[in-house]
Amino acid sequence: MDVSLSRRRLLAFSALLPLATIFPGRAQAQRFDPSRIIALEWRPVEMLLALGIMPLAIADKRNYHRWVGEPKLPDTVVDVGLRNEPNRELMQRLNPSLFLISKGFGPAESDLKPIAPCWSTAFNDASGRPLALLEKDLIRLGQFLGREQQAVDHLAQLHQGIASTREKLPSDPRPLVMFSFLDSRRVMIFGRSSLFNDLLERLGMRNAWDGKTNAWGSAVVGIETLVRLENVTALCFMHGDDDPVKTVAKSALWQVMPFVRDGQLHLLPAVWFYGGSFSALRFCQLLPEALCA
Structure with missing residues (x-):
């Protein structure tokens, strides 16, 4: 550049x-x-x-x-x-x-x-x-x-x-689904109008979530909603509380998630969903580390 x-x-x-x-x-x-x-x-x-x-x-x-x-x-x-x-x-x-x-x-x-x-x-x-x-x-x-x-x-x-x-990313990456657990039954998911979606477009990647979002680009959905997302890579943002993930990981529903079955789930440290340039740069740092691991 x-x-x-x-x-x-x-x-x-x-x-x-x-x-x-x-x-x-x-x-x-x-x-x-x-x-x-x-x-x-x-x-x-x-x-x-x-x-x-x-x-x-x-x-x-x-x-x-x-x-x-x-x-x-x-x-x-x-x-x-x-x-x-x-x-x-x-x-x-x-x-x-x-x-x-x-x-x-x-x-x-x-x-x-x-x-x-x-x-x-x-x-x-x-x-x-x-x-x-x-x-x-x-x-x-x-x-x-x-x-x-x-x-x-x-x-x-x-x-x-x-x-x-962008230069560090795989040549043909899967679409991404990005979310964070609110509890063991619900996640906050990020789609259109989100900071992460804006970044994905600049990076030449696709967001797998095409559902409705609020003005902040996020939506709260039940984890069962994620089952329909096939051939995707999942990014789950953690915020110092891994109890929901531990609870969900034991469930039969979680085991049939396509991204879990395919080994395409990545747990990432905190990135502020509604942040600014530092959040954007942190996302850019973590993304290739996850996808190219």
């Missing part, structure tokens, strides 16, 4: 984003102390880290390490409580310069503005391509915080990582 070309394309694209529609004037970026930004959803956490900024605080730090995994956060990052209902008094005491929030999840912007200004991002839009939307929003955030070059450089690394992964 020509990284210099990728950077020129990103710079040309970023020039099309009118800063006036984001905040009146590039100089406004100097108002926000980057060491005092609170990110209340994990995708914005990844976006800050991509720009070389360590958040002052995040929501639900314990589960961040369980469900997101990478990048690791130091002990100095404060945990402000639940993502959908963070500790308001603690956030006020922290005196943040800015909140990063996700549209459609967590506290309303109007509830946070009395404490500090807000910058919002969305996981998805009508295009159903969350990775493409992330690329636009990372440039937008970089412009907003005066770190546009860091955004451009990071996206070049992302594109190179995707290109490198």
Whole structure:
């Protein structure tokens, strides 16, 4: 992949984003102390880290390490409580310069503005391509915080990582079914409009799940639904709790799953389903390791 070309394309694209529609004037970026930004959803956490900024605080730090995994956060990052209902008094005491929030999840912007200004991002839009939307929003955030070059450089690394992964994949891979256990009877499965599906398309692979999904690209289904998926490779994402897998593995139903019967089940460590560029890169790292093992 020509990284210099990728950077020129990103710079040309970023020039099309009118800063006036984001905040009146590039100089406004100097108002926000980057060491005092609170990110209340994990995708914005990844976006800050991509720009070389360590958040002052995040929501639900314990589960961040369980469900997101990478990048690791130091002990100095404060945990402000639940993502959908963070500790308001603690956030006020922290005196943040800015909140990063996700549209459609967590506290309303109007509830946070009395404490500090807000910058919002969305996981998805009508295009159903969350990775493409992330690329636009990372440039937008970089412009907003005066770190546009860091955004451009990071996206070049992302594109190179995707290109490198594509070269490592088998020449004729099976379609993938990707899921994570919720309990011993249900899985969360990922299809159209998911981060993983967007990545598969860029990698030249097919998603075996063509069923309905929500706006986040996922659906909750009974494990019996997986029986109909023939000639596929299964990726099961683990999050520190293997009890459901141990329970299901003993069942007769699980033994007749085509991907179990064919030896095509791979248990992978945590990758955040609704994440950003670091989640995408982690997926790209784990995928060839699983398929080429």
